[in-house]
Amino acid sequence: MTFDRISSIYVILLIVFGAIMGSFFNMLIYRTPRGLSILGPSSFCPKCEKPIPWWGNIPLLSYIILRRRCVYCKGTIPLRYLLVEILTPTAYVLLYLRNSDAGMVQWGIEALFVSLLIIVTFTDIETYLIPDIFSIGGIFIGLFLSPWNRNLTFLESLFGVIVGGGVLLLIAYGYQKLRGVEGMGGGDVKLLAMIGAFTGWKGAIFALFSSAFVGTIAGFVVMMQSKKSVSRDDNGDSHHGNTLSTMIPYGPFLALGGIGALLWGDDFWRWYLGGF
Numbered sequence: 001m002t003f004d005r006i007s008s009i010y011v012i013l014l015i016v017f018g019a020i021m022g023s024f025f026n027m028l029i030y031r032t033p034r035g036l037s038i039l040g041p042s043s044f045c046p047k048c049e050k051p052i053p054w055w056g057n058i059p060l061l062s063y064i065i066l067r068r069r070c071v072y073c074k075g076t077i078p079l080r081y082l083l084v085e086i087l088t089p090t091a092y093v094l095l096y097l098r099n100s101d102a103g104m105v106q107w108g109i110e111a112l113f114v115s116l117l118i119i120v121t122f123t124d125i126e127t128y129l130i131p132d133i134f135s136i137g138g139i140f141i142g143l144f145l146s147p148w149n150r151n152l153t154f155l156e157s158l159f160g161v162i163v164g165g166g167v168l169l170l171i172a173y174g175y176q177k178l179r180g181v182e183g184m185g186g187g188d189v190k191l192l193a194m195i196g197a198f199t200g201w202k203g204a205i206f207a208l209f210s211s212a213f214v215g216t217i218a219g220f221v222v223m224m225q226s227k228k229s230v231s232r233d234d235n236g237d238s239h240h241g242n243t244l245s246t247m248i249p250y251g252p253f254l255a256l257g258g259i260g261a262l263l264w265g266d267d268f269w270r271w272y273l274g275g276f
């Protein structure tokens, strides 16, 4: 089945669907790294832990109506909730426009991939964790779906997992030998392997280099900022905890690189290899 033409009905449906999924992802982002069940209890305020009534739980709308406040304790609802409920439908609509010829199956595969990237981006930012259920789970889903994925073959997907996981594993191992500290978590290794499962080995390499590039710039900016304001060291319980450079989670940059690989990976390699 193809989408035959861009229809505004589909766009509206995807915005609603994306906002609902975003709301679900917000729950996953909060609960999965903390080992909480996603089956119950129903949504509660992370501050006062009182259950949120149904009218306080409508994606996007409740956030705007309640003006970012919990109904009970008036605690501020983190901006991340709104961000994910905007990012997800936006991604779904853009993937729809991109896949209007390729059909719903291709849209579904890419939407699943981007959804996983959105989830791990925020778990990594908030807890320095990329839960295995999303990275390793994503590796298997990406491999399993690869025969239907127009962007690659099963073998390319398999090599994507091996190259993505293997290269980062070597870098992480080398860094640890060289510096004596853990620079990169195992979560990043599994995440790049997952990106490889959906974008192939070329995609994994593209994601690695583009994320290193953007990550280095971001790290530099943060370093400059922290030199200006006298180093505020309120993050003593951080997972890495030694220097500022390692306190920036790398997962979000890998996720960005993964989206880059999905959108521009093929064009980049054609351009790059064509240059010789």
Ligand SMILES: [Zn+2]
Binding pocket: 045, 046, 047, 048, 049, 050, 070, 071, 072, 073, 074, 075
């Ligand atoms: Zn509350």
